[in-house]
Amino acid sequence: MEITVKKEGSASVVSVKGRIDALTAGEFEKGLAALMAGGDYALVVDFKGLEYISSAGLRSILSTAKQLKAKGGEMIFAGLQGPVKDVFKISGFGSIFKIFDTEEEALRQV
Amino acid sequence: MEITVKKEGSASVVSVKGRIDALTAGEFEKGLAALMAGGDYALVVDFKGLEYISSAGLRSILSTAKQLKAKGGEMIFAGLQGPVKDVFKISGFGSIFKIFDTEEEALRQV
Amino acid sequence: MKQIPEYIRVPASMGSLQTSLAFVRFCLASQGIGEARLREVELAMEEILVNIFRYAYAGRNGEVEIACRLEGGGRALVEVADRGIPFDPLSHQDPDLRAGIEERKIGGLGVFFVKQLVPDVRYRREGERNILTLPIEADPML
Amino acid sequence: MKQIPEYIRVPASMGSLQTSLAFVRFCLASQGIGEARLREVELAMEEILVNIFRYAYAGRNGEVEIACRLEGGGRALVEVADRGIPFDPLSHQDPDLRAGIEERKIGGLGVFFVKQLVPDVRYRREGERNILTLPIEADPML
Ligand SMILES: Nc1ncnc2c1ncn2[C@@H]1O[C@H](COP(=O)(O)OP(=O)(O)O)[C@@H](O)[C@H]1O
Ligand SMILES: Nc1ncnc2c1ncn2[C@@H]1O[C@H](COP(=O)(O)OP(=O)(O)O)[C@@H](O)[C@H]1O
Numbered sequence: 451m452e453i454t455v456k457k458e459g460s461a462s463v464v465s466v467k468g469r470i471d472a473l474t475a476g477e478f479e480k481g482l483a484a485l486m487a488g489g490d491y492a493l494v495v496d497f498k499g500l501e502y503i504s505s506a507g508l509r510s511i512l513s514t515a516k517q518l519k520a521k522g523g524e525m526i527f528a529g530l531q532g533p534v535k536d537v538f539k540i541s542g543f544g545s546i547f548k549i550f551d552t553e554e555e556a557l558r559q560v
Numbered sequence: 561m562e563i564t565v566k567k568e569g570s571a572s573v574v575s576v577k578g579r580i581d582a583l584t585a586g587e588f589e590k591g592l593a594a595l596m597a598g599g600d601y602a603l604v605v606d607f608k609g610l611e612y613i614s615s616a617g618l619r620s621i622l623s624t625a626k627q628l629k630a631k632g633g634e635m636i637f638a639g640l641q642g643p644v645k646d647v648f649k650i651s652g653f654g655s656i657f658k659i660f661d662t663e664e665e666a667l668r669q670v
Numbered sequence: 671m672k673q674i675p676e677y678i679r680v681p682a683s684m685g686s687l688q689t690s691l692a693f694v695r696f697c698l699a700s701q702g703i704g705e706a707r708l709r710e711v712e713l714a715m716e717e718i719l720v721n722i723f724r725y726a727y728a729g730r731n732g733e734v735e736i737a738c739r740l741e742g743g744g745r746a747l748v749e750v751a752d753r754g755i756p757f758d759p760l761s762h763q764d765p766d767l768r769a770g771i772e773e774r775k776i777g778g779l780g781v782f783f784v785k786q787l788v789p790d791v792r793y794r795r796e797g798e799r800n801i802l803t804l805p806i807e808a809d810p811m812l
Numbered sequence: 813m814k815q816i817p818e819y820i821r822v823p824a825s826m827g828s829l830q831t832s833l834a835f836v837r838f839c840l841a842s843q844g845i846g847e848a849r850l851r852e853v854e855l856a857m858e859e860i861l862v863n864i865f866r867y868a869y870a871g872r873n874g875e876v877e878i879a880c881r882l883e884g885g886g887r888a889l890v891e892v893a894d895r896g897i898p899f900d901p902l903s904h905q906d907p908d909l910r911a912g913i914e915e916r917k918i919g920g921l922g923v924f925f926v927k928q929l930v931p932d933v934r935y936r937r938e939g940e941r942n943i944l945t946l947p948i949e950a951d952p953m954l
Contacts, residue, residue: 472720473687502709504716505779515771533709536812540786541779542767582862583829612851614858615921625913643851646954650928651921652909678831679821689820692834 452499453481461560462490463553467499470507479510482525486514491523494556498529503537511543524548528556562609563591571670572600573663577609580617589620592635596624601633604666608639613647621653634658638666676739682723682732682752690719690736694748697738698806701746706810711748714787717780718750718759718802726754726800744808751801758793759784759802787811818881824865824874824894832861832878836890839880840948843888848952853890856929859922860892860901860944868896868942886950893943900935901926901944929953 451474452467462485470478485493495511497503515525526548530538538544550556561584562577572595580588595603605621607613625635636658640648648654660666678693680686694715698708722734737749764785765778784791789811792803820835822828836857840850864876879891906927907920926933931953934945 471687471716473684502713504713504720505777505783506720508779509776512771512774512776516776519771532706533713537713537783540783540812542765542769542774545768546771546774581829581858583826612855614855614862615919615925616862618921619918622913622916622918626918629913642848643855646852647855647925650925650954652907652911652916655910656913656916676823676827678828681818685818686820688838689831689835692838693831696830696834 451478453478455481455485458494458557459560461492461494461557463494463496463557465496465499465553469502470500470510471502471504472506475504475506475510478507479514482510482514486517486521486523491518491521492560493518493523493525494528494553494560495525496528496553496556497531497534498553500529500531500534503534505541508537508541508543511547515547524560526550526556526560528553561587563588565591565595568604568667571602571604571667573604573606573667575606575609575663579612580610580620581612581614582616585614585616585620588617589624592620592624596627596631596633601628601631602670603628603633603635604638604663604670605635606638606663606666607641607644608663610639610641610644613644615651618647618651618653621657625657634670636660636666636670638663677735677737679733679735682727682734682754684720684723686723686734687716687719690734691715693736694738697740697748698746701740701808702744703746703806703808704810707806707808710787710810710812711804711806714784714791714804715748715750717783721759721780722750722752722754726752726757728755741805746806748804748806749801750804751799753798754800756795757800758795760791760793819877819879821875821877824869824876824896826862826865828865828876829858829861832876833857835878836880839882839890840888843882843950844886845888845948845950846952849948849950852929852952852954853946853948856926856933856946857890857892859925863901863922864892864894864896868894868899870897883947888948890946890948891943892946893941895940896942898937899942900937902933902935 451469454465456463518525528550561579564575566573628635638660691712735751739747741747759781762781764782788804790805794801833854877893881889901923904923906924930946932947936943
């Protein structure tokens with residue numbers, strides 16, 4: 451897994467490549483926590499390069515999203531590929547989160 | 561492992577891609593045996609696409625080369641990449657076989 | 671046709687995850703099962719294994735045995751066995767998928783994914799062992 | 813740092829080859845050992861394992877246990893154990909590398925490769941078990 455972060459106006463774009471599984475979800479969650487700790491409450495998570503996510507990754511997402519919500523912030527998603535889209539669909543995450551085709555579209559809505 | 565064969569004048573060029581290990585050496589040896597059975601006694605083995613070879617592959621080579629020699633034929637090599645070249649070197653095969661950088665050079669010598 | 675080992679036995683700890691998933695992948699790929707289905711089974715297997723690593727032995731050391739049997743016709747049977755506390759995932763309650771972010775409970779998705787991805791999964795307790803049987807067909811579920 | 817399992821146990825048959833090599837690869841890669849050295853160790857391991865599969869159990873069923881211990885500083889220790897007939901590969905005679913095609917004996921290269929690729933390999937018989945220990949450093953031998 452590889453995480454990169456960039457600022458776009460008031461939002462932070464978090465791009466994740468590779469796999470978020472039980473071995474890497476902790477690192478992913480720590481990355482998100484670091485952004486929150488730095489006062490970034492508007493997160494665009496770009497999963498264009500993500501090949502695989504398991505329930506461990508969804509756990510990190512939901513835990514972060516709950517904290518963001520409590521702070522008036524938000525976490526939205528862009529670029530979900532086939533297998534990741536499937537996981538969002540069967541878990542219901544596809545309907546509790548805002549999901550956009552591209553990072554650009556997501557940034558317009560943030 | 562993927563084997564392809566083409567005729568070049570009186571020689572047959574056998575190109576092998578992938579891995580020749582204990583799981584695939586049998587198939588490689590059968591391919592060589594089929595050529596001999598068809599009367600092809602001048603073999604150029606092109607290892608340009610070969611990533612890995614273990615002693616099982618060398619066993620197939622030596623066994624075929626002995627049979628070819630008995631029939632007045634020959635087996636020469638081209639295109640050995642790093643790891644395969646190393647295996648030829650430590651096994652002594654680098655000095656008992658003729659080895660060329662490219663298939664074209666090998667064909668000129670056959 | 672490539673032979674596959676009947677089983678693999680590894681410690682019930684996170685470090686065994688990659689090797690175990692690679693074993694299942696080799697086995698199913700040798701049956702000609704395609705990438706889309708391989709990924710789904712990989713996900714189901716991760717969920718099963720991580721749960722065993724986390725919960726089955728309640729902190730003590732233990733092992734997991736994974737068997738993979740070829741059934742012919744592009745079908746295979748994967749079996750996962752542990753000697754941990756009795757646990758039947760099929761009797762576990764599904765999560766509420768419609769709850770919003772604040773109400774939604776964290777967790778409970780692993781077992782649910784297994785049932786979605788391998789609908790014919792079976793559980794049995796045999797002596798001291800929990801045994802999950804996963805019949806795998808070539809077609810992706812999703 | 814990624815944890816790795818202490819060991820893997822598989823049937824002593826050809827079908828176990830890929831899984832076993834993948835296990836060793838994961839373990840060593842987690843130590844930052846580079847591709848060139850990984851390939852050499854893979855070759856040594858193939859030779860050791862195939863010999864165990866072929867010879868150790870003389871046609872009967874058996875198992876192989878592979879342990880991988882991280883030693884820190886980019887070093888690791890791989891151990892391969894079987895319960896087959898006693899066999900010390902280090903006492904096996906090296907092949908004649910200079911013989912021509914007609915004189916050259918077929919075989920005998922596997923054990924030789926292991927010694928070339930892992931010069932510090934050690935053998936011991938412990939009870940009913942053959943144990944090979946391979947200290948692995950990051951630098952390629954060749
Ligand atoms: N192998 C197991 N042994 C004992 N309990 C288990 C096992 N697998 C799962 N469980 C229990 O079932 C619950 C649901 O598991 P799961 O759906 O994977 O979600 P999560 O692990 O995120 O809670 C776990 O919280 C645990 O209490
Ligand atoms: N694990 C083992 N148990 C018993 N005998 C073995 C074992 N490994 C190797 N041998 C013996 O050592 C010989 C040399 O092995 P090797 O160098 O791999 O060459 P090859 O297998 O091609 O003969 C084998 O022919 C076999 O007789």
